[in-house]
Amino acid sequence: MNPYQLLSLLLLLSLGTFSCKQATIDKPLPTISLNMASSYTTQVGSVVSIKPTLSDSEQNLTYSWMANGIGVSDQLNLDYMPQQPGIFSLSLEIKNQSGKTSSANLKLVVLKNNPFIVMGYLPSWKNANPSTIRWNALTHLCFAFLKVKADGSLNEVDVSGQMKNNIVIR
Numbered sequence: 001m002n003p004y005q006l007l008s009l010l011l012l013l014s015l016g017t018f019s020c021k022q023a024t025i026d027k028p029l030p031t032i033s034l035n036m037a038s039s040y041t042t043q044v045g046s047v048v049s050i051k052p053t054l055s056d057s058e059q060n061l062t063y064s065w066m067a068n069g070i071g072v073s074d075q076l077n078l079d080y081m082p083q084q085p086g087i088f089s090l091s092l093e094i095k096n097q098s099g100k101t102s103s104a105n106l107k108l109v110v111l112k113n114n115p116f117i118v119m120g121y122l123p124s125w126k127n128a129n130p131s132t133i134r135w136n137a138l139t140h141l142c143f144a145f146l147k148v149k150a151d152g153s154l155n156e157v158d159v160s161g162q163m164k165n166n167i168v169i170r
Helices: 002-018 157-165
Strands: 039-043 048-050 062-067 068-075 077-082 086-095 101-111 120-125 138-142
Touching: 062 077, 068 077, 077 086
Parallel strands: 039 101, 120 138
Antiparallel strands: 048 077, 062 068, 062 086, 086 101
16 A cells, blocks of 8 residues: 555545544523522612522532622632612523523612611602602602591591502512
8 A cells, every 4th residue: 555545545544533422512591590589779888699500400600790890709609798879680590511602780878877767757648659759769658647547547548549559669
């Protein structure tokens, strides 16, 4: 066998070996559940603990938690303590070895940690528009005033109507 024939045979054998390898099939990424509502309210200095669950326990995933685009953790579970009030976007991105990504997002509303009680009064006779109330400035809201019935019980009709029609209790 001449050297050209030998080289051709080796080339054919090597091509056959590479073509017989099984193609790697990418598994779909697991879906992420943050196990909480899509919006969460807390106070400055309070720890927010998020323990996501994945639909599949695929190995070799990397995790990246971001708060308003800034990295805060590379672990699956997150303990995050906001240092300032505001509205934050928390997002978890998972990535597999082939570079495919999946993500989940959470809106985090952080309120001032106010040692004082700031109370507002809403009289039953006033038909309040919830969009005009400065919710972030209040710690408590009192409905005032209830009418007393002849039998001594309270008439809650005015207040319950306000709550059902206009005010969203958080």
